Amino acid sequence: MDAGIQNHTEHYAHGLSNPSIAGLCAEMLGVADEACSAGDFELAVEIYSSLLAELQHTDRGLCLRKADALTRGGRVSEALDSYRIAANIQPLRPDELQVLVDVMSLTIRVKEQSDLKNSNLGNGCFESDELDEEKNLNLFSCRLCKCLLSEPTTLVCGHTFCKRCLEEDVVKECKSCCVKTTTLLKKFNVEGLRVNVIVSGLIDKWFHSESHARRCWLEGESLWKEDDLSSAIEKFNKADGIEPFICRLLARRAELHMEMKNFGQAIQDGDTICRLRPLWPKIVEWDRVEPARFPAHYIKATAFRSIGQSEDALREYLYCVALKADWITVKLDAQKILSDMFTSVFVNDGLDTSQQPLLAGSIPRVKPSSLLSSLHSPLSRDGDKAGSSKESSCSKFQDGSSTFFNRTENNVNSHGISCVSLALKRKWTEDPNDFQMPNKQHKRDEASSSKSLPTLSEERPVPLKLLDSADFECSLCMRLYYEPVTTPCGHTFCLKCLERCLDHNPNCPLCKENLCEYLATRAYNKTFLMEEVLQLYLSDELTERRKVHEEEIKELSNLNQEVPIFVCTMAFPTIPCPLHVFEPRYRLMIRRSMETGTKQFGMCIADELKGFADYGCMLEVRDVKFFPDGRSVVDTKGVARFKVVSHGQRDGYHTAKIEYLEDKKVEGDDLTELLKLHDSVYDQATGWFTSLKDDMKNQIISHFGQLPGKDLDPQANPNGPAWCWWLLAVLPLENRAQLTILAMNTLKDRLVAIHRVLIFVTRKRSR
Template sequence: CSLAWMRAGRAAITPQGSYCIAANLQALRPDELQILVEVIAHTIRTKEQNDCKTISVGSTLESRCFEIDEIDEEQNLDLFSCRLCKCLLTEPTSLVCGHTFCKCCLEDDLAKECRSCRLKTNKSPRQFTVDGLRVNVIISGLIGKWFNSESKARRYWSEGEGLWKKLDLSNAILKFNTAIELEPCECRLLARRAELFMEMKNFGQAIKDGDTMCRLRPLWPKAHYIKAAAFRSADRNEEALQEYFCYLWLVVQTFFSLSLYFFFFSLLALFPDNASSCKTLPTFSGERQVPSQLLDSADFECSLCMRLFYEPVTTPCGHTFCLKCLERCLDHNPNCPLCKENLSEYLATRAYNKTLLMEELLQRYFCDELAERQKVHEEEMKELSNLNQEVPIFVCTMAFPTIPCPLHVFEPRYRLMIRRSMETGTKQFGMCIADELKGFADHGCMLEVRDVKFFPDGRSVVDTIGIACFKVLSHGQRDGYHTAKIEYLEDKKVEGEELTELLKLHDSVYDQALGWFTSLKDDMKNQIISHFGQLPVKDSDPQVNGNPNGPAWCWWLLAVLPLENKAQLTILAMNALKDRLVAIRRVLIFVTRKRPR
């Protein structure tokens, strides 16, 4: 007979009145109503989410609340609630993906993945094991300050759960009692204590907790379900039946299924004495409010820049910094700036995701200050991206227009410089050789970044190519690296007889260069080609090739010829193609005569 009612429950929301088939077989007994309620609720859940899972009638009390409690609680979550336990965050732990949960919830989560973005925690730095989970210091302090009583209650509650798992029920109930003294209106806490009371066979206290829950949250299905279970365990079946009806009514209201409405009201006809207990009740809202007098922007200051957090990022050791501040620190040292814990693994992943809860708190409570902070940041980025005002200078080697210049970046100052060039979108910086007196030479070449590959230890290989020659007007510095105000160089154009002579010189020197390169040994030629590519083709008109610094083959040749940097710099600084060709011809004559036969 019970099986017939179960089958009827599963079909109840499709063929209206199918429950009558079961009713014709035999009247439903009060002690069978729980099975029917469970099956109906599971059917609704399956229909709404297209979930094909089946329910076990012999499952635990917790699982028999059919995820409906989860749906109800999800609607009442606020910023300070854990998405796993649906309660106030306790020992809030921020994963590297940016989402925050209770530490104990992450420890108990068998899936070992972030429930918000599905990032596997076993792929996250310092979060391979439970030992790797660290509390977010800032968020933990804020919750303790803003919700002091509830925060303490949650800690006692968590301790009670731990004792319950160890079957130390007498001490567990003491922890629960202390927690409820602090937060007597926390219904989820009352629900857990009621379940603990039932496990201890103290059904009278479980019923009292059920009464309190139903008074505080009359529209919470789980409150009526637990109260009904307590009545049933105490063999008070009529009262259990009434609470099961309340539970079922709330389930119907939750999913608003017309066919189930029909089924439910028809079911009431079988039990008219309980119909009066099912009525519309006041709503409940669980939104936490932060006391305005406790809001202080100083609580949201980065310990590195002493300004309001901008793009806050939390390290695996639990400390929060502005993204740019953290990156600059990790450029110099792979340790946390505060606790000095090694962050090499975190640095290797470059998983600098914003801590979403911190970002949301800033936007909600300090939106004006955040807008001002963003404005300052954008002004700084604008200043950094203005290459007409100030150009970052990489002091290293000779570079030439159109010629690739691969760089191995490991110094902290240049890590910062390269990152800024990418963040601002310019993807450009100047390259100069060193000068003992001025720091760097008075002429150089602008480079454009084509690609950056990062290594786990923070080093990078930067693929760049030269785009233009420049003259340094003034030397400067910013945050440890050199800067300069520059003036771009362009070759002077000639006409008439001068152009005719220039074309003859151009063709002559190119042929001379081609002859020199062709005469090289194969291994030397292959080495040059692998690094700089083939000798570029000769331009028909060297003044009209789109490059203000002259034909590409000249720069290719200057890069591969065995010249000292100072000699190369002298040719780079020339702004007349004729002068550059004459200088290159002299070098070719010299290297040809010096070549061993």
């Protein structure tokens, strides 16, 4: 049951004017009220009728209670008799007609559902047209104003909107993931954003006519704000002439006509919108701060009311409530008109006592003119007989050969009228006569009315003859965009291409605008619109482009065939190796190691002849911290030793084909000798480290950590015990000497070398 109707069922506002009723029949009234609350309106009507029949003088409050019960029970035509009786006693107040308005509008909604089911368009699914509109938005529609993008501007989050929409305060109310609050807008620096060059060009190329109309429309909006209404309406008319049947354009023009007191023209535009979008409950505001966006039915209702056409105004108000049940202001307007109609017709005018027969059948929609004619039907002044049975005198709702308010028990269950969701995309089945203007001078010209109206689900197709893959080539790699990103200056590039350019220079590759702030935030989000267009219209080309990219990534992730080499310092297995990366080639190298998922690269010392040494250590990235200027600090740790098989280069940095090194294991007497040597050298290393000064020990510990413990099985790790590499890293040796020990493939040789080094440094310090 509708919330408003249920509220009236439980809480009556109609007082009893006859005190004797409350005193003598309080128990019966309580039963009737409970019956209404339980949805048994037939019982309530019988009780109210019985009480009225016992009275010598009709009680106004009791008549209103009976009228409400009849209305909720679907017997609206009979209910009008009771309302008229109450109106004769005292003019009806608007609030006393809330139930009547609720039921009339709800009946419209029920009829819409029935029409949709009968036309097989609904498939049993009814949603709001507003949600359906969101689903049917074209790729090139702004999610804020729902119109074709004008001066499309891409935020750093990757979403694209009209520049005008982003500049207006109305975006504060946007539910999009990226423009919720003013704080976020400041973060996006909307004022500094430029038009997306690629998207703007595509829109002008593919939708030239609509784009031209949109520009004229926006010029009209600007003139409107400057109060140049005559020039504004010219721009609106020009836009409509270029691209007719744009609902939002017609809605804005209708509002402008209302402001200019051109009510007939406003009704015409509203009429066209109703044909195009019959279930359009709301026009989303986009160009003004005040919430002045109304459905076409409301525009028509206001215009009809302004020129004194109360019947037509009531009809449109009822449509509004049917589309948007919680629109309180419109409900009150409808109640006010009904109140005035009852007052003017049944209080001030003479009443015709002739009765009209109830015609069979029904019409698609409520006809306010029929309602008005019904109010002129006879009114029984005998309160004890009025409405005492289903066959009693009642008003008739005529419309030619059919009626609207026939008995609506099909739409009523035992607990009242059930709520029905609004239907989607139904065909307009209204009789054309319902859309005649109140004055001949406002009739639509025949040429305009003969145009075919587009459907709600009509797409904005891209002309295939204008589709050219060359429009989607990155200006840096000259290939199809892959993961396109748009800079704040409005230029679009492949993500990888842009990153490589920013490694060398923090300026846009095309316009040279400084992108330091963009680089600092590293907000490289893909442009969703471009991604969708590529997938939709260039899917084959995009598939080929993706294959090329995946092959490149696969090649980069092969840590044997082409390993990236960082030429810098000595690195050892298990030992931390922090790096400060500032060269463009190494920025690219580190980024690729992260993108491939390997998070590894080789570290070698320089070699004057070959470029880098023949032996090195693989490093694994544990963490990367980026700085606003593009520099980074990379936290790495040694993983494994390798031997260089061949040297190479890729995109400016060194690469190598490698073979991993492992210590040769020994057994028997050789293993016994190795264990003795291992323990001896470890004790020697511990003694040397203990003999160091405290400040030196603290420096070593802060950088490399504590001396690792002695391994029970020194051959368990293919690279040997961790303490050996820790000691080799802290001993005062030149890189070449360290490299020699790193390249050894037996633990015995490495222990002997370390033993000699310890003897050397101990003697040197003692001197």
